[in-house]
Amino acid sequence: MAATLKDIAQKLGVHPATVSRALNPRTAHLVNAATVERVRKAAAAMNYVPNPMASGLRTSRSHTIGVVIPDLTNPLFPGMVRGMQDTLSRAGYTPLLVNTDNDPATEAQMVASLRARRVDGFILATARRDHPLLVELASRFPIVLINRVTESIQLPSVAADDQHGIRLAVDHVYDMGHREIAHLAGPKWSSTGHERAQAFNRVMRELGLSVAKRNVAVTAWNIEEAKETAMGMLARDPRITAIVAANDQLAIGVIEAARERRLRIPRDLSVIGYNDMPFMDLVDPPLTTIRVPQHEIGSEAARLLLSHLAEEGGTPVKQVRLTPELVVRASTGPPHP
Amino acid sequence: MAATLKDIAQKLGVHPATVSRALNPRTAHLVNAATVERVRKAAAAMNYVPNPMASGLRTSRSHTIGVVIPDLTNPLFPGMVRGMQDTLSRAGYTPLLVNTDNDPATEAQMVASLRARRVDGFILATARRDHPLLVELASRFPIVLINRVTESIQLPSVAADDQHGIRLAVDHVYDMGHREIAHLAGPKWSSTGHERAQAFNRVMRELGLSVAKRNVAVTAWNIEEAKETAMGMLARDPRITAIVAANDQLAIGVIEAARERRLRIPRDLSVIGYNDMPFMDLVDPPLTTIRVPQHEIGSEAARLLLSHLAEEGGTPVKQVRLTPELVVRASTGPPHP
DNA sequence: TTGTAAGCGTTATCAA
């Protein structure tokens, strides 16, 4: 059904290899300009489409990128995935998407299936800090990490500047007059959770504020956990007037905890999230949060990976930090005396 | 680097064809059981992974499915996509995901790129009712539509039962005492918009209620449009006490319109959405809506497509309707006298 | 039960 190089060659009375050369931009200059033209015309007329399995078999390049994320239904990711898709597809690459649910076994299995598919490289958004696979993988494939960086080894990465984001958050409530500021941190095994918690301590120290018992981590990124943990935090330390949460889900948990303790937001407690997921402007109260440029993280990661794919030798390891911004809504306000 | 059939054959002193047969479940019975065992062991030891480009080239099956959706960042889709991925990957298939942004030209281009990749079939969530591509595509590939059905031709599809969903919505407000019920419909070009609008008319007729000027369509599925249209509706027809929106975004637009007109929800106006996207329990007020089983729609679509891929001849066209359910929250209540 | 050989569609090397 689908036309092949051979078909075109036959029709034109030339050799298939000539057709191949004419159609490949990198080799077209080796062919007589007139022939190139004839071949292009014929190819278009027969609507020839190269068979990627054949060329892939020959060149051992699938033009395919493995994209590993924890969970597509987490609203943080669709924007990033679209960012990747948009720039990858423009370059003739296709992302193969898998979900790990933050389970190391699933992750290993998924990465194996992507390797079986002969992907040309990886974009990884896996959250865990300990990561045995990473080193091995990075030694065999071009990879780019998103939304996290590595501690021990230097790997190409694209992430929001958490240090800066947390600073924006803390400064925001500090500037409104808050001094009793706490952090509801992400899980300790999580890269972003860890990084944001560290950043919180640093910023607080710079402001001359104490973080004693005011930086508590949940064990999972979910609303229920956050609510529980925030309940404990507020019970133990009722002087807190502002909580910086490590992401929007946690912030929602804080809001629920506050509601249960009959604290009004922001009158009695200011709450600030992180990420600015869709609909955070519509929750009750509309959530003040730190917006990370999701689409751009994805597209930048794709660009970075493509540049590694293009260069033969080692491109220098580039760690891109994108700047987040503060989005002020109704969940924060001055502390009430 | 990666081991091939030939490597295994060499090591074992058998012919590559034998190794191929031994490793392929469909042909393993043709091979001496002891040989099969030896081959399997060796393959595992050398961690052999079949090269899908080679087998695909030979068999012209890529074990790849084109998944065409309007926009991954629309929260309706990630659940469906995961449903597909989960069941496709279990069967050894990989989805290739593309976004059309509801633009016919983009869609044509994306479908072309999937065909170029030699996908074995398609799952389409495109929303437009008119759809020239569909017939041609369906004649050449196994396809399954999700979240919509076709009017003229019969094609395999998986969708929620909109007739039933709208009935649940209307009955809900009717049972609470509402009689002045309106529908904010989706765009006329949209399959689901059209179907839900029709269903609304039918249900209202059965209840003996008038729909005169009470079934108004937006021109795009977005909050702003919905707000504008709802403003007009409420201005023209202030007796309305309940609005059934064609999806959750439209319902949010209605809520914003009501707020602008100083109507309290649900005291002055009940609002009900459709889909139950993530976080609809957290908006203000928490949205009563119709939940459609997103993950299940995706997995069922995948199953349906796989069954078509498995059968040689024509499997009968199956149109699956999944049952939605009513989720009552705070945006609906009895009408106030 | 196993081996032989051809071929899927493309590209890369070599020769003309």
Added chain:
DNA sequence: TTGATAACGCTTACAA
């Protein structure tokens, strides 16, 4: 500038 040829790794008649 073009042609011939082999090879990528796998599957599948067909033969033994």
